[in-house]
Amino acid sequence: MQREDLKDLLWFLTVARERSFTRAAAELGTSQSTLSHTIKQLEARLGVRLLTRTTRSVAPTEAGERLYQSLVPRFEGIESDLSSLVAFRDSPAGTVRITLSDHALRMIVWPKLEPVLRAYPDLRVELYSDNGMRNIVEERFDAGVRLGESVDKDMIAVRIGPDWRLVAVASPDYFSRRPVPKVPQDLVGHDCISLRQTTFGGLYAWEFEKKGRELRVRVDGRLTFNSTIPMVDAALNGYGIAYVPEDLVSQHVAEGRLRLVLDDWSLPFPGYHLYYPSRRQLSPAMAVIVEALRHRN
Numbered sequence: 001m002q003r004e005d006l007k008d009l010l011w012f013l014t015v016a017r018e019r020s021f022t023r024a025a026a027e028l029g030t031s032q033s034t035l036s037h038t039i040k041q042l043e044a045r046l047g048v049r050l051l052t053r054t055t056r057s058v059a060p061t062e063a064g065e066r067l068y069q070s071l072v073p074r075f076e077g078i079e080s081d082l083s084s085l086v087a088f089r090d091s092p093a094g095t096v097r098i099t100l101s102d103h104a105l106r107m108i109v110w111p112k113l114e115p116v117l118r119a120y121p122d123l124r125v126e127l128y129s130d131n132g133m134r135n136i137v138e139e140r141f142d143a144g145v146r147l148g149e150s151v152d153k154d155m156i157a158v159r160i161g162p163d164w165r166l167v168a169v170a171s172p173d174y175f176s177r178r179p180v181p182k183v184p185q186d187l188v189g190h191d192c193i194s195l196r197q198t199t200f201g202g203l204y205a206w207e208f209e210k211k212g213r214e215l216r217v218r219v220d221g222r223l224t225f226n227s228t229i230p231m232v233d234a235a236l237n238g239y240g241i242a243y244v245p246e247d248l249v250s251q252h253v254a255e256g257r258l259r260l261v262l263d264d265w266s267l268p269f270p271g272y273h274l275y276y277p278s279r280r281q282l283s284p285a286m287a288v289i290v291e292a293l294r295h296r297n
Contacts (some may be wrong), residue, residue, distance in 0.1 A: 002168055003233065004169075005042065005045070006149070006207055008039075008041070008042040008212075009071060010036055010075065011024070011028060011030075011035060011038055011039065011041060011042075012029055012032065012042060012050060012051075012064075012067070012068075012071075012264040013068060013072065013075065013268045014052060015035065015039060015049075015058060015249060016051070016060045016064060016068045017068075017100040017139075017140070018056075019057060019058050019059060019139065020058055021035055021058060028294075034296075039051060042052060044059055047134070048063045049061050049062075049063065049064070050063060050064035050067060051202070052064075054155065054239070068147075070104055070185055086116070087283065089098070090142050092104050092120050092122070092123055092283075092284040092285045092287070092288045093098065093120075093122035093123060093284075093285060094123070094124065094283055094284075094285040095124040095125070095126060095285070096123070096124070096125050096126070096130065096142045096143070096283075096285050096289055097125075097134060097140070097141045097142050097143075097241040098124040098126070098127055098141060098142065098143050098144065098145065098274075098289075099129075099130070099134040099139070099141050099143075099144045099145070099225070100126045100127065100128070100129060100145035100146075100272075101130070101131050101228070102129050102131070102227040102292055103128065103129075103228050103229070103245050104145045104161075104281060105127060105129050106229065106248075106274050107245070107247055108145075108160055108161040108271075108276070108293075109127070109145060109160070109175050112160075112292050112293050113125065113289070113292065113293070115292075116234070116288060116289065116292045120285075120288060123156065123285050123288065123289075125289070128141070129227075130226070130227070131195070131197060131226060131227060131228075133146070135203065136275075136277070139206065139279055141285075142276060142286055143274050143275060143276040143286070143289075143290075144274075144275055144276075145160065145272050145273070145274055145275075146272070146273060147269065147270060147271070147272060147273070148281065151233060151273050151275045152275070152276075154278060155274055155275040155277060155278060156275060156277070157273040157274070157275045157280045158215075158274045158275070158290055158293070158294055159271065159272075159273050159294070159295040160181050160271075160273060160274050160294060160295050161272040161292040161295055162271050162295065163268040163269060163270060163271045164246060164247060164268060164271055165244055165245075165246050165266050165267060165268040165269065166206075166207075166243050166245060166246070166266060167243070167244065167245075167246045167249065167260055167262075167263065167266045168181070168187075168206070168241055168243050168260070168261050168262045168266070169235055169240070169242055169244065169249050169252070169253065169259060169260050169261070170213075170235055170238075170240060170241040170242070170257035170258065170259060170261070171235060171236060171237070171238045171255065171258060171259070172257075172259055174235075174238045174239075174240060174241070175259055176192075178190060178263055179189070180259075181241075181262060181290040182262075183262070183263055183265070184208045184215045184217045184262060185215075185217065185219050187206065187241065188217065188220075189221045190219070190220070190221070190240065190290060191221045191222060191236050191239065191243055192206075192219035192220060192240050192241045192243070192253070193223045193224075193225070193231045193235060193239060193241065193242040193243075194219060194220075194221055194223070194224040194225070195225060195226070195227075195239055196224050196225070196226045197226075201217075203218070203224065203270060204217075204243075205217060206218075206219055206224050206243045208262065208265040208266065209267045210264055210265045210267075215265075219241075219243075221239075221240050221241075222238065222239070222240070223239055228244050228245060228248065229248065231244050232244055232248050232249055232252070234257060235249075235259065271295070274289075274290060274293050
């Protein structure tokens with residue numbers, strides 16, 4: 001195989017992972033036509049079709065999937081070896097990609113990360129903010145941030161924040177027009193501000209617990225968001241009851257702009273953890289970020 005075929009194989013891996021010539025071309029910084037032509041040439045040299053193309057999708061053939069599964073660990077090994085060379089630099093450098101929620105970004109990660117970026121000018125961080133449960137290996141993230149109870153067992157998990165809880169809040173104006181809920185079941189019929197879970201597409205069912213009794217309430221309302229921070233703004237403006245992280249609204253509650261309800265039904269749960277594959281050797285850049293984010297009592 002010729003030396004330039006290594007680049008072609010990398011381009012094939014990108015298309016197979018993204019299942020799209022459009023997304024793969026954008027990631028590789030080339031045109032779709034050039035990428036398509038390169039893959040066709042690779043298939044011609046190998047004498048086998050690697051990808052099945054339709055007008056709406058791209059998927060590996062059986063041969064393509066076999067090649068993909070064989071190449072991924074090898075290229076990851078090369079990337080790891082190259083990353084380890086950074087240790088010979090005077091300071092950590094490179095790019096670290098992390099997927100996390102908007103709440104984790106604002107309240108935990110960014111306050112700890114900002115001084116690190118100032119201290120290490122050659123360090124780059126890509127933060128992908130959404131509420132989805134991403135597969136960090138398939139989507140080539142270096143790490144993710146998730147609640148401790150949600151981290152897969154085959155991952156290394158590092159606690160980066162304290163326990164916290166979700167609380168139900170609404171404005172005094174809203175409660176001047178509607179009765180105050182005494183138990184979670186009272187939320188049915190209220191105008192609740194919902195959260196759509198990105199990965200699964202469904203609406204989050206509000207979870208409560210009191211004296212060992214657990215309840216999940218499927219609420220309804222006029223507004224639905226896919227992140228928590230705009231839910232707070234909607235609640236402040238009287239659009240209904242929001243179920244959001246307490247640290248986002250504690251000051252509003254203290255100053256009377258929001259009223260907290262069902263307080264005794266809202267229990268704390270394990271806080272955020274940074275997680276990453278157990279088999280992956282940490283690059284110097286990643287090691288710096290792990291230590292910076294680590295929770296210290």
